[in-house]
Amino acid sequence: MTDPLLARAPRLRGARALFTGRAGGVSRGDHAGLNLARHVGDDEADVERNRALLAAEIGAPPVFVTQVHSARVQVLPPHGPVPAATADAQVTDRRDVALAIMVADCLPVLLSDPVTGTVAVAHAGRQGLLGGVLQNTVAAMADFGARPADLTASIGPSICGACYEVPAPMREEASAQLPATRAVTRWGTPALDLRAGAVAVLQEAGIAAEAIDAEHPCTLEDERFYSYRRQARTGRFAGVIRRA
Numbered sequence: 001m002t003d004p005l006l007a008r009a010p011r012l013r014g015a016r017a018l019f020t021g022r023a024g025g026v027s028r029g030d031h032a033g034l035n036l037a038r039h040v041g042d043d044e045a046d047v048e049r050n051r052a053l054l055a056a057e058i059g060a061p062p063v064f065v066t067q068v069h070s071a072r073v074q075v076l077p078p079h080g081p082v083p084a085a086t087a088d089a090q091v092t093d094r095r096d097v098a099l100a101i102m103v104a105d106c107l108p109v110l111l112s113d114p115v116t117g118t119v120a121v122a123h124a125g126r127q128g129l130l131g132g133v134l135q136n137t138v139a140a141m142a143d144f145g146a147r148p149a150d151l152t153a154s155i156g157p158s159i160c161g162a163c164y165e166v167p168a169p170m171r172e173e174a175s176a177q178l179p180a181t182r183a184v185t186r187w188g189t190p191a192l193d194l195r196a197g198a199v200a201v202l203q204e205a206g207i208a209a210e211a212i213d214a215e216h217p218c219t220l221e222d223e224r225f226y227s228y229r230r231q232a233r234t235g236r237f238a239g240v241i242r243r244a
C-alpha cells in the first residue's frame with residue numbers, strides 16, 4: 001500500500017486511526033484501487049488482497065460487519081474469534097483487532113476514549129443517522145465505562161451538504177427530526193448535510209465540539225474516494241480504528 005492515509009483523524013486520542021481511499025490497492029475496472037467490499041461485484045481474491053494490505057497498515061486484522069443501514073451496534077467478544085455479524089457500528093476495547101466500517105458517500109464515524117481505551121466505528125448514512133446509530137454507539141461505549149465528555153470523534157470523507165441532493169419531502173422529514181441536516185445544493189435544490197447532523201447528534205450526546213473533527217473531503221467531488229453517487233458500480237473505502 002503506497003499511502004492510504006489520505007485523510008487522517010487528528011482529534012482521535014488513544015487510538016490509531018485512518019481513512020483509506022482508492023490509492024494503493026489491486027482491484028481493477030470499476031472497482032480500481034483499494035476496494036474493501038465483497039458485495040459489490042469485485043474479484044474476491046483482489047478484495048482479500050486489499051484487506052490484507054489494510055491489516056498490514058493498521059497492524060491488526062480489521063473486523064468487518066455486514067452493513068444494512070441499521071442502528072445496530074456489534075460489541076466484540078472480550079477475546080477470541082469475532083463471529084460474523086450484521087450491524088452498522090462496532091465497539092471494543094481489544095488491542096488485537098482493528099474495527100472497520102465501509103462507505104462510499106455515507107459517513108464513516110470513528111470514536112475513541114483515551115481514558116478506558118474503548119474505540120468504535122459507525123456507518124451513518126441518512127437512514128442510520130436518523131435511526132440513532134450514533135447514539136447507540138456512544139451508549140455501547142458507555143457500557144465500557146467511557147464518558148461522553150472524554151470521547152474524541154472523527155467524521156471522515158463523505159458526501160457534503162452542497163452535493164447531497166434529495167427530494168424535498170425527504171429533506172423535510174429529516175430536518176424535522178434533525179434540523180442541522182437541512183441544506184441546499186450548490187445548484188439550489190433541496191439537500192441534506194449529514195455531517196452537520198452527525199456533529200449535532202454527537203454534541204447532543206455529550207461530546208465536546210472541539211473533540212469532533214469533520215473537516216474531510218467530499219467523496220462526490222474528490223475522486224481519490226469511491227462515491228456511489230458518482231458511479232453506482234464502485235468499491236468501498238473504510239474508516240479504521242485500533243486501540244493504541
Ligand SMILES: [Zn+2]
Pocket residue numbers: 159160161162163164218219220221
Ligand atoms: Zn460535495
